[in-house]
Amino acid sequence: MEEEQDTVLGRAVALLRAFGSDDHVLGLAELARRTGLPKTTAHRIANALVRHRLLDRDPYGYRLSGGLFELGLRASTERTLLELAMPFLQDLYERTHETVHLGVRDGTDVVYLAKIGGHRQAASPSRTGGRMPLYCTAIGKVLLAHAGPEVRRQVLGGPLERRTPHTVVAAGMLRRQLETALETGVAFEHEESTAGLLCVAAPVPAPEGRTSLAISVSGPTTRFRPEGHVDAVRAAATGLGNQLARRRIPPGTGAL
Amino acid sequence: MEEEQDTVLGRAVALLRAFGSDDHVLGLAELARRTGLPKTTAHRIANALVRHRLLDRDPYGYRLSGGLFELGLRASTERTLLELAMPFLQDLYERTHETVHLGVRDGTDVVYLAKIGGHRQAASPSRTGGRMPLYCTAIGKVLLAHAGPEVRRQVLGGPLERRTPHTVVAAGMLRRQLETALETGVAFEHEESTAGLLCVAAPVPAPEGRTSLAISVSGPTTRFRPEGHVDAVRAAATGLGNQLARRRIPPGTGAL
């Protein structure tokens, strides 16, 4: 958790960021440990954050508050992006009735901006606001393929952690997949991040600069055939792309 | 913008909160004005916030950043609530193909947690994370009807601002509408917050304590008949209510 934290503000932000996308509630000690702050300091600042309604407190510890949630939703760029994107995701869901995702690239991660899934949705571990490494998801591979050479080098050079028996951990193999992704305009995932999960993703074309958004449809191995949804995903992605271009929405690169 | 702001942290939060749900980008001077901070101080803190990626800066001024957006999405209570609610909203949308909202009560406001609307959605001004007063929307009236007596008194006692020619500004009239809302389990809005907009809402039943969530369907006067969707909304709301009860999700009261 490397942050500049020599000022109250930095420390406060560090405390907020200490909450990963999976841990909901953290005790004071854990918080102090993660941020590397002295217990006392963490205590003081965390309580101040509670006072200012950025954190909630219950007997079990601290958690990010609804106030923070509300504040986050006001971030203009992401919000207008979402508002424009929703109808397309919506349509895609209705055509496929499988889980639909919208993701942005941030560094070597995907951040999921939206997820639509009905009652019968596959047990995908993704969560809105959550992160995944680029190399092992369909959205990730699409975005990686369209990212600059530095990012590709960084990912292909770095270790490719095996997350399931099917994760592509050979850089050569991955590189080839990225090539075909560029050619065909879609990427697939076959249980590479999560066992039992298949996925197709297409990049949202950006007027200028690098694509950093992608849309995907995913479903369980039991019934889902990714190849069957290629056209639908592509349509949604290009539809959104056109919409964004018309509205002159800047590409989300680094925005997040 | 009354906040306790005698500490850096308080001031920082005040700066973030200075961004209303409608203003995207604020200049330094405007920011200083809204928070009542000296220009210098606002400048220093705002830049610190930029450094910590809670604000973005472009030639036009400051805006809430994607980092803040991401952070907000991690707020556990709201997130799990949303994850449980989405399928129901989804279904409701598919049944009606009109704009669907999920709202919570916070004080005398509704806060919209989710909005689903396809391409043909009505021009409702609501935005995810946005607020509306309780007295003039369907969701608001439902929530008001189920709120404690203090809240009712506060709203009915306070001035009812006329937002359109159809806004119910007579306390007596409003009170009667709340009664029928309690009896029938749904509330309507006929262009009371926005011209051309009709809406039905139903409360999400809470196992214990006060209901503070509601679901609505809305559409334009041109084609939308709220009465026709009563059953669908009610079904979605009780469905979600059962789900929440089963999962023992605490009621969202004051959570936000």
Next chain:
DNA sequence: CACGGCGTTCCACTGAGCGGAACGCACCTT
């Protein structure tokens, strides 16, 4: 060209923030 409003830089003062030490408490071992 003077004016008002913007964002920015400088700098001397001071109190908000700091964190080590020490405490009470609820669990576990032994």
Next chain:
DNA sequence: AAGGTGCGTTCCGCTCAGTGGAACGCCGTG
């Protein structure tokens, strides 16, 4: 029962991060 461990909390004297008035340069506008 006695000791140990990890938790959240309180106290308090030191000091440096945060403060904000003054002053500056840069636009537009009347």
